[in-house]
């Protein structure tokens with residue numbers, strides 16, 4: 001059975017998006033700040049927001065889009081209720097990260113970068129969490145987890161699915 005869960009994000013709304021953009025338009029590094037603020041509010045950066053950011057900052061759409069695509073952290077579609085990020089950078093790969101990522105994909109039934117059909121869990125790659133000494137590492141909704149093994153990964157996936 002497929003269930004839909006209440007999102008912790010606001011639904012995309014152009015007026016609200018314009019407010020957020022205006023709030024941060026004068027800040028240093030405004031493009032990045034605004035993209036983060038939009039994602040914090042809506043859970044992703046809606047395609048429609050890109051030209052709005054460009055206009056507010058007097059940049060081209062391509063420039064804003066370039067920033068958006070450069071950072072792996074920005075999403076172009078809404079995330080699930082929980083976001084599980086698995087580190088795919090070198091130290092974590094060397095410590096068995098590939099097998100753990102494949103295991104998480106199999107358990108959730110989605111590949112990295114996707115959300116389960118019931119919208120419970122988004123599984124994403126991330127490139128170094130600063131926890132290389134305790135690799136392989138992950139992050140569940142902002143909470144860092146190191147020293148992952150199959151057992152700990154299974155527990156993490158189960159927690160994300162709750």
Ligand code: FES
Pocket residue numbers: 087088089090091092093127128129130131132135136137
């Ligand atoms: S490489 Fe994974 S935490 Fe640094």
